[in-house]
Every structure is written in C-alpha cells, then in structure tokens.
Amino acid sequence: MKLVRYGKRGDETPGILDDEGRIRDLSGHVDDIAGCVLEPAGLAKLAKINPAKLPLAPEGQRLGAPVAGAGKILCIGLNYKMHASETGAEVPSEPLLFQKAVSAINGPYDDIVIPRTSTKTDWEVELGVVIGAPAKYVSEEEALSHVAGYLILNDVSERDFQKNRAGQFTKGKSCDTFCPIGPWLVTADEIADPQNLTLRTLVNGEVRQNGHSSDMLHPVAKLISYLSQFMSLLPGDIIASGTPDGVGAGMKPPQFLKAGDEIVMSIDGLGEQRARLVADR
Template identity: 60%
Template sequence: MKLVRYGEPGQEKPGLIDAEGALRDLSAHVPDITGATLDEATLDRLRALDPAELPPVAGTPRLGACVGDIGKYLCIGLNYSDHAAETGLPIPEHPILFMKANSAIVGPNDDVYLPRGSESSDWEVELGVVIGKPAKYVSEAEALDYVAGYCVCNDVSERHFQTQLSGQWTKGKSCDTFGPTGPWMVTRDEIADVQNLSMWLDVNGKRMQNGSTKTMIFTVAQIVAHLSELFTLQPGDVISTGTPPGVGMGMKPEPVYLKPGDVMEVGIEGLGEQRQDVKMDA
C-alpha cells in the first residue's frame, strides 16, 4: 500500500494511492496515518479494503509528511561507502546518529526556506524507514519485522551550522523546512529488497546524486537493531538512513550550495518523488 496524508498543514487527512495512481480518502477507516495506525492489524485491515470503493479525492491537494505526529526523527550520517569516500572521511565503525528537530518536518513538495545568513545549504536524498511497533533489543534477523514501511526523505543541511557552530550536527539539520518527508509511505511488503533501490536528486534539472541503497555501510536491519539497543524505537518514529555521493559539499573544484530560486527534485525507486522550491527565510 501507498499511504498518504493530504490537506493543509495541521489539517491533513489520511489517504491511499490506488493502482492507477489516484488518491483515495481513508478518513472513514483511520483518523490519520500515525504511529497509532501503523500496527500490523490496522495495516491488514486497510489492505483488505477495495480501493475502488474508497471516495476519490478531487484535484491535486497538498501532500503532508507521509507520517503524522512523528515521535523521533533519527538520522544516520556517513552511511554510504561512496559518500564517505567523497568526503574524505573514514568508514565509521558504528552508525553515526544525529537528530533532526520535528519542527523541520514538512510535506514532500513544500517550499524549503534557507535560514538567514545561509550560504552553505545542501541536499541529501535519503531512504526513510518508518517504525511500526515498539522495538527494544531486537536482533538484526528480526529487525525488519518492526518496520511498517519506507519513504523518501531529503535531509537538507546547512553545512556551516553543522560543522562550524560547535556542538552536534543537529544544528545544521534542524532548520525549519529542512525535513521534506514523503510523498507516501510504502508498506514493507511492497519492497522486495530495500538494499537494492536506486535513488537520485536533481537541482534545476541537473542530476547531482545518482546512487543506490546497495552501497549502504550499515543496512536497514543493522540500523534498526543497533538503535534498539540504545533506546526503544516507537511506532511512527522515522529513521533517515544516509545519502549517496553527489552532495553539494563534495563538488569539485568548489562546493555548490542551494540558493533562492533553485528547484530540488528527489526520488527513490518504488517510493515516489518530491519537488521543492528553494526560498530565503524572511
């Protein structure tokens, strides 16, 4: 299933994308797509519905983040071997973890606003993992059983804030609008091999990132298992699992960063595409 949330910010309704790509309303069956509705029993109940009998949604409404009321937005750094190589940094021994503030989360096609004074804002296409049930001390072998589904994330990053303002990477990752998430959550059963998905990101129509989840250093299962040893993963938590090469910071001979007027287009095989206009915050 492709589960989606549509409507104005703060007023999103639950929906489903049918086999023809049409948006169908799920409001009569679940109040929203959140951690409270990602358990297997609820997902099985939604799978049993006939999409043709669900009310069609007219027009092209705004899409919100594909999961509402996200508890924790967890991010893994330097998790692609080819991206680590372009940064010149060593392969990490354990997953590098940082947080993205929930106030950064926006819909997949919402505008991205560069913070005041930003001259080093960057793009990062990433695979998002949505947790479906509480995970604590789970093994790698069982880790994917705790995943409800997957989505596209753009881990927008202000590199000066991230690396030069002291403290954690979170500073450069948490600016308002720096977490486009969606367009939809694709349930786990529809992705045959999460470690073999092509992914890409264009800026102004030019392909900047062109990678695959097969070059992940730590797999989704390894990440979920590792994080569950540190704290309980809760339903509705999102893990953004790292980016392939091609970020602006790694461009040669000089870095290339986002500026007002730019357009980012972001996609992952089987998970849909995003589009963001870049603007300067007031």
C-alpha cells in the same frame, strides 16, 4: 499500499492511492496515518479495504508529510562508502547517529526555506524507514519485521551550522522545512529488498546524486537492531539511513543551494518529491 496525507498544513486528511494512482479518502476508517495505524494489526486492517470503494479526494490537493506524529527522526551519517570518500571523512566503526527535530518535517512538494544567515544549504536524498511494530533489543534477523514502510527523505543540511557553529550536527539539520518526506509511505510488503534501490537527486535539472542502497556500510536491518539497543523505536519514528555521494559539499568546488533552485528526488518504488528553495523573510 501507498499511504498519503493531503490538505492544508496541520489539517491533513489520511488517504490511500488506488490502482490508477488517484487519492482516496481514508478518514472514514482512520483518524490519521500515525500510531497504532502503523502497527502490523493496523496496516492489516487497511489492507482489507478496497480503495476503489472509498471517496475520491478533491483534485489539486496539497500533499503533506505521509506520516503524522513522529516522535523522533534518527539520522545516520556517513553510511555510504562513496559519500564518506567524497567528504574525506574517516569511515565510522559504528553507525554515526544524530537527530533531526520533528519540527523540520515538510511536505514532499512544499517550499524549502533557506535560513536568513545560511551560506551552505545542501541536499541529501535518503531512504527513510518508518517504524511500525515497537522495537527494543531486536536482532538483525527480526529487524525488518518492525518496519511499517519506506519513504523518500531529504536530509537538508546547512553545512556551516553543522560543522562550524560548535556542538553536534543537530542545529545544521533541524531548521524549519529541512525534512521533506514523501510523497507516499510505501508499506514494507511492496519493497522486496531495501538494499536494492536506486536513489537520485536532480538540482535544476542536473543529476547530482545517483546512488544505490547496496552501498550502505550499515544496512537497514542492522540500523534498526543497533538503534534498538539504545532506545525504544516506536510506531511513526523515522530512521534516515544516510545519503549516497553527490552532495553539494562534496563537489569541487562545493556548490550550495540558493533561492529559486529546484530539487527533484526519487527512489525506486517510492515516487518522487519536488521542492523549490525560497529565502526566509
């Protein structure tokens, strides 16, 4: 299934794509794409619904973030071999964890706002992993059974805030609009192997990232198991599993985003998101 949320920001309606890629209204069956709806029993109920019998959503609707009510966004840094190499960073012996504020979540086609004092806003295409069944102390072997689905996540990053403004990564990762997700949440049954996906980024029509999830140092199952040793993972929590090489900070010379730029990101089976950069006013 491909689950969506559409409508005005803060007032989105749950939906599902039919076989022709049209949005169908799910509001008669669920209040939102969140919480227990993402658990195995909730997704099993949705799977029994024939989308063709649901009302069509009005045309021209804004697509919002396809998951609501995320409690936390857990991000993994330097999780691709080639990305670690381009940054000149030492490869961490364990997954490098930081968090991104949930207030940064943005729709897949919404504008990305460059903060007023930003000089180094950068892009990072990532495979986003959405938790369905609660997970605590799970093994790698059972980890993927706790996944509700996958989505595209742009871990937008302000490198000066991230690296030169003291403290941890959070302030460079959590600016408003710095976490576009979607366009859809694709349920886990449609992604046979999360380690066999191509991730791409185009900036103003030029390819910047063209990586593969097999390059992850710590695959998705390991990340879920690892994180669950420290905290409970709950339905709707999102894991940003790291970015491949090709970020602006890794270019020679580095190149960063400016107002008017356009980013297009895609991952096999997960669709495409597109955003325009605008200056904060």
